[in-house]
Amino acid sequence: MVFRWHQTVSFMVALLAPFVRAGNVTALTGTWTTKANTVFTGPGFYDPIDELLYEPKLPGLSMSFTDDGYYEEAFYYVISQPSNPTCPTALLQFQHGTYEIASNGSILLYPFAVDGRQLVSDPCTSEESVYSRYSQFEVYSGWDITIDDYRGQYKLQLYKFEGSPMNPMYLVYLPPLMLPTITMNPTASATSAATASSTAKAKSRLKRSFENRSKTDAIKRPVIDGIFWWYIGMIMMIGGGGAFLFLQRHNMCE
Secondary structure (H helix, E strand, O other): OOOHHHHHHHHHHHHHHHHHHHHHHHHOOEEOOOOOOOOOOOOOEOOOOOOOOOOOOOOOOEEOOOOOOOOEEEEEEEEEEOOOOOOOOOEEEEEEEEEEEEEOEEEEEEEEEOOOOOEOOOOOOOOOOOOEOOOOOOOEEEEEEOOOOOOOOOEEEEEOOOOOEOOOHHHHHHHHOOOOOOOOOOOOOOOHHHHHHHHHHHHHHHHHHHHHHOOOEEEEEOOOOOHHHHHHHHHHHHHHHHHHHHHHHHHHHH
């Protein structure tokens, strides 16, 4: 009997692959941020009570997802102007709402239109920043989650609508660090008693959210977590099994 150890190893990898891929869906839950690690969703970026957007130390992107279909995003861009490099434009954007993972693997983001906010600062055009509502439906054509070899963290790679990759993001909080997943700024046209009651409850929840911002149960993820060692264990197991089969075959041939 001839032992084909390389085929056995390939079979073991194929056997484990569905479990790794299946984890991608649940692993989307949490707060993700880009490499600078300075932009995070939650009350540290946007204050819906006082209508304030807080400028982080460095540009970046942060997105949060819940298990039950809610999302939040915080963008901070600095756009250089080739004609005048000394006048960069700063752009802060906040949105939240619901999301859906389509059958083709794309992610659809449906914002709460009345809650989105944008702050644009162009020092060479105006001394004052422009603060306005912002609402933009978004589609990401694909996504995948892997372990970053260097950082030892979950890495989320999103792909824009046309397929180009965005800057990767890394898992930093689990459960996600987010504002309440409700409409926080209902429009003035809603006048019914039921809506007024809902608005009062929403404001109360927002107030408690900000009072307890330092008491969040969101836990910042370590640079190297358990899933990293799980992968190491699988690699060692597969490597050890392959070595054992190789030695068995070698002994039988002698």
